[in-house]
Amino acid sequence: MILGLVLEQTLNGLQYGVMLFLMAAGLTLVFGIMNLVNLAHGSLYMVGAYLATAFAGWSGSFVLGAALALPATLLVGVVVEVIALRTLYERDHLDQVLATFGLLLFFNELISILWGRAAIYASVPSFLSGHIRVPPGIPYPAYRAGVILVGVAVAVLLWVLVARTRVGMRIRAGASNRTMVSALGVNVRLLYTLVFGLGAALAGLAGAMAGPIYAVQPGMGEGILIQVFVVIVIGGIGSIRGAMVGAIVVGMVDTLGRAFLKPVLATVISPPAADKAGPALASMLIYLLMAAVLFFRPEGLFPARGRS
Amino acid sequence: MASSRRTIALVVAGLLLAVVPPIAALTNQPFYVDLFRRMMIFAIAAVSLDLILGYGGMVSFGHAAYLGIGAYAVGIPAFHGIDNGFLQLSLAIAASALAALVIGAISLRTSGVSFIMITLAFAQMLYYLGISLETYGGDNGMRLTVRSQFGGLIDLYQPTVFYYVVLAILVVFVVLGDRLVASRFGMVIRAAKSNEPRARAIGFSPFRYKLTAFVIAGSAGGLAGALLANQTEYLTPEFMHWTRSGEIMFMVILGGMGTLVGPVLGAIVLLLLEDVLSALTVHWQIVLGPFLVLVVLFAKRGLFGLVSGAPHNG
Numbered sequence: 001m002i003l004g005l006v007l008e009q010t011l012n013g014l015q016y017g018v019m020l021f022l023m024a025a026g027l028t029l030v031f032g033i034m035n036l037v038n039l040a041h042g043s044l045y046m047v048g049a050y051l052a053t054a055f056a057g058w059s060g061s062f063v064l065g066a067a068l069a070l071p072a073t074l075l076v077g078v079v080v081e082v083i084a085l086r087t088l089y090e091r092d093h094l095d096q097v098l099a100t101f102g103l104l105l106f107f108n109e110l111i112s113i114l115w116g117r118a119a120i121y122a123s124v125p126s127f128l129s130g131h132i133r134v135p136p137g138i139p140y141p142a143y144r145a146g147v148i149l150v151g152v153a154v155a156v157l158l159w160v161l162v163a164r165t166r167v168g169m170r171i172r173a174g175a176s177n178r179t180m181v182s183a184l185g186v187n188v189r190l191l192y193t194l195v196f197g198l199g200a201a202l203a204g205l206a207g208a209m210a211g212p213i214y215a216v217q218p219g220m221g222e223g224i225l226i227q228v229f230v231v232i233v234i235g236g237i238g239s240i241r242g243a244m245v246g247a248i249v250v251g252m253v254d255t256l257g258r259a260f261l262k263p264v265l266a267t268v269i270s271p272p273a274a275d276k277a278g279p280a281l282a283s284m285l286i287y288l289l290m291a292a293v294l295f296f297r298p299e300g301l302f303p304a305r306g307r308s
Numbered sequence: 309m310a311s312s313r314r315t316i317a318l319v320v321a322g323l324l325l326a327v328v329p330p331i332a333a334l335t336n337q338p339f340y341v342d343l344f345r346r347m348m349i350f351a352i353a354a355v356s357l358d359l360i361l362g363y364g365g366m367v368s369f370g371h372a373a374y375l376g377i378g379a380y381a382v383g384i385p386a387f388h389g390i391d392n393g394f395l396q397l398s399l400a401i402a403a404s405a406l407a408a409l410v411i412g413a414i415s416l417r418t419s420g421v422s423f424i425m426i427t428l429a430f431a432q433m434l435y436y437l438g439i440s441l442e443t444y445g446g447d448n449g450m451r452l453t454v455r456s457q458f459g460g461l462i463d464l465y466q467p468t469v470f471y472y473v474v475l476a477i478l479v480v481f482v483v484l485g486d487r488l489v490a491s492r493f494g495m496v497i498r499a500a501k502s503n504e505p506r507a508r509a510i511g512f513s514p515f516r517y518k519l520t521a522f523v524i525a526g527s528a529g530g531l532a533g534a535l536l537a538n539q540t541e542y543l544t545p546e547f548m549h550w551t552r553s554g555e556i557m558f559m560v561i562l563g564g565m566g567t568l569v570g571p572v573l574g575a576i577v578l579l580l581l582e583d584v585l586s587a588l589t590v591h592w593q594i595v596l597g598p599f600l601v602l603v604v605l606f607a608k609r610g611l612f613g614l615v616s617g618a619p620h621n622g
Contacts, residue, residue: 098558102597222551279440
């Protein structure tokens, strides 16, 4: 019984970690290569969730909805990059934070004009609505298992793309020295747009998969965005490996903390006190973790190479 | 030259703000006393952020946290029947100073983007702490049972009295801030902003100076929060929400970073704009967002820079 609960919550933590990774990968790439802090990354997650839900409603198929939402979010990302963000690359971080904050307000309001302020609900596709058996025979929602599989597959694809292809080589080169890359004749503008679009598509995928699990509503990207910041600060800004490790750690700590901190505390302090302190402490846990990591390693766990 | 312009701007702004209550009384629009009081309270928060952001280059994205701490330092004692304003305000300043000390001591070990994100994360942590305070209303917040009492000396229930108290605090704070940035202490902060290794090389330890400035800014933010709780007579964790931090930062940029008077202008203009826009449409943020982007892209020197023509500081 206890084992089943622990296993279920561990898988939930993994599933949340996978979503965080999809967001963090894009954000950390954009930061590592364009040196851009993008608060509007959470908006792309939100756009992905809304588009997927809308397309799924029209087409009647969740998979088709998600598949259409991916290129659509990529397109939104590219448009935003070309219109607004391109001019920000050379600016300091303060300008970037404020301008992308403005974009975020814009997107939240645009979404609430188009779909209203109330949450809309996306349903789990019928072929994933059941449970699967996880050894030793514990039922686990098939949809969440599917999210984990998709996330892991995307992580592998991303690794192949970045580590094994010519485009990936340019991306890595851009991350370590963008001036040199442009001097070598690479179209840096195009590379930037491509990387931003890739990040947007990953955020859109996370949003599309989030639909059936979390509420789809304006501002839904903000909560996860701040957690993604925690992920990339812990992992080391600009590092995909760091984003991977950070995402799993944060996903686990957050999920397990929410599930087990209260009962664990109750064995140490009085149950009513644990009732009060547990949830509060659980929601602060990842921030405490980040503070601790930064205190000992201000650069994060896996600082990206080639950055000073 | 620039500094005499700033003095003139400060005097003019102070006088203009001072005549708001009589004009509101003459035109029978008491609403404006309330609105401008709110603006000045946010101006205090914005000026305190400008101290570290404009002069110290510390992009703190969690300044609303102190607003919340200050507000709860008024609300929680009042909830338990302690309505002594002197005590509440001291508590607000002390508690937010302590929080700023802890947050600063950890955050200032980092710089750049990590600093932005870690200050944001700390504010978020306090926001969740506020939500979990079930006794004090949780995420709904709670009414302030009674405004701060100052033993019959000052009555915050009289709108004009409260107004002039806030104005006096604002003016004193801007003047003190002006002296502070011109002092040796302020010089070290500015030196650390423009070139930290060099500041260290000539024998300063910028960390302590920056931390001190961070604590000063935090405690002033706490004071603003205590006033805000009295202003709204209601407090919620929303005071600490990260969009609030973004708003305060926008006030600083809109008014002109590193000018102290500018953020006062920024607070007034932003809140006025919000007031006007929200009267026109519920979706006013769809205008505000692009406006923010345009200000950042094209008017980086802010309103004060446009008015004074003074060179941008740093």
